[in-house]
Amino acid sequence: MPPTDYQGSFLGRISIRRNQVASMDSEDLEDLDIFQRNISDRFTDLLPDSPSSDSPFLSVAWLRKLLDVYLCCEAEFKAVLATGHDITKPPVDRLLPDLLDRCLKSLDICNAVIHGIDTLRHATSLASIAAESLSRRPLSDGHVRRARKALVALLAVLAAEEKEPSSAGAHRTTERNWSFGRRGGGSGGRATSGAAVGLPKPWGVGKNWSAAKQVQAMSANLVAPRGAESAGIAVPVHVMSAVVVFVMWTMVAAIPCQERSGLATTLQLPKQVVWAQGMTGLVEKIGEEWKRKEKKGGAGLMEELHKLEKVGQSLAEFAEGYKYPGEEEKVEEAGRQAEEMGEICRRMEEGLAPLQQQIREVFHRIVRSRADMLEASDHAAKVSAPSSM
Template identity: 55%
Template sequence: MRAADSQGSFLNRISIRRNQVVSMDGNHEQDLEDLELFQKHVADRFSDLLSSSSEDAADALLSISWLRKLVDVFLCCEAEFKAILVMGRDPSQISKPSVDRLVPEYFDRVLKALDVCNAVSHGLESVRHYQKLTEIAITALEHRPIGDGQQPQAAERTWSFGRRSAVNRDRAAAGQFRSLSWNMAKGWSASKQIQAMSTNLVAPRGGESSGLASPVYVMSTVTVFVMWALVAAIPCQERNGLPTYFPVPRQLVWAQPMIALQEKIAEEWKKKKEKNRLAGLLEETQRLERLGQSLIEFADSFQFPGETERLEEVAAQVAELAETCKKMEEGLVPLQQQIRELFHKLVKSRTEVLELLDQSGKLSASTM
């Protein structure tokens, strides 16, 4: 995998400098080279995500497989960022203005990201529940050939959606998701968490753009984007008011594919909001929702013995439901494992850097 290969090469090169601790001023060219390579890797990885996000692609935008790639991208970026921040560097460099302000701000975003990871993990449990309900409906539809005059109604009763209207179906599904994922603190809001994470997300200017402030900003932006995309895709507690935009300067080359993805996801969110469908943008659940609505409409209008062409169409839809559930069965647990890995990596990195800063502060105090 190209992302993993580039990460390994990058980390190996920086590790050579582990015992070559010099001041930033004395190694400025090397720092600039590391920063340029880091930004290139971020651009390449998000370009790959963008190119694989078409509807016809195997990793369609906000599908389970696409989200797994997104989390992998984050883990690679985070590992490289920590290498730039820590490996082969005098800890006192992290304590210099304005890095001494930006690094704590970044790790404050990390704390908020940990809450988002918990919310997303709970949301994935609700998606798995949704999948199981769909499998019950599939079993009911496959138990006997459709057309016996009773089977469609039996399957419809099994289905988890309501019947009165499309709006009621969507509200019922969204309410079910919320109740199943309501494991965060009372009053906790995914949308407010994302808004808080994007506060003070300002690109460095002047001399800061060539120092440590720049990779901190890059990683802060990557963190906000990834958490925002996960919240948009997975049902989380209280997403009303989820921002569809956070400012990223378009002139930054590394950010351009990320901005393009942000615009595509925001457009999907707006479409779903207009239809009162806010259970999430996960591609598989949207497909289940679309197919389920079609099958319910079929059951509502079914008259024995049924038209052969329509029965064949329904059979194809049931097969598509089964295939989608199979993909969910294969992908949801690995995605949950990745979210847990992401959580623990963030905790570990935050602890390591804060300990390093604490040691640097104690060393400075002892020499005064």
């Protein structure tokens, strides 16, 4: 049965399997091995040299596949967690609260990325105006002036997203509704009555909030269990933490976000374990793209965005130096670049709205899963507590 098809409440499945687990140790170990292999295989399929890879690396279509992989991993993880393992014993009693805290931090990043996609959609509309204007023949001064105005605004929007999020223009909002209110005083705080289910109230974050620092906080202390602790349910809990960190790091690297500057160009993941092989390969490839694409003031590594910036800068230089009727060779080259920009805009217009909706789905899935895990943790603690009788 596919991981998304299991039915009944998460807590109910844990209670049922807790009564069965004594006779299913070997099956549980096999399930854990399958989970780790699936993690590796799914991320390996995203590598640009993978036989199953049919989308340009870090393109909008590729990012959508990345989020599909995350949703599949999350569903399988919950299925593994529901197999009745005791989550109150070390090291799970430490690893699970860390995972919950990373999930909470990832909600801010989801919101920041959704906002960044709004910026990209605005930039795409400006680029479309420029592409359409420079495709006109004969090319007049009026066409070039219109294109130059749109290109200046396009490059300013992308630069402003990197440097000063609050000054990118009227399409931006000065206040944002960010993720969920903090629970208690630390990552392992218990829920108050009713707080673990439903949608907690949003909280505001000032303009000094940093996506790079948020990812850094999520990746801190991402240490794999060792020795006797490197078996059983502790492993998938740690694996899921690594998956959350990797996916959020990749989204921030690819898409304009508030304060991307300072984002680490790599993640420290164990190379020697099976589950990490796909992700470590992707970290290396993203690092290579970083060296090739990223520059001071760059808005992100997304393939279409990189091309849009590059072509936009070239066309802006053409428009700035244009004098009617213009050199025929330069006008024709600008026409070819305008056609390329138009094609990039079409791909972005087709892909950005579904990508944005998918991130919203990830956001709400994280909320539900975190609530389920908190409820299961509270339930397990009550079951394990010694009776007062």
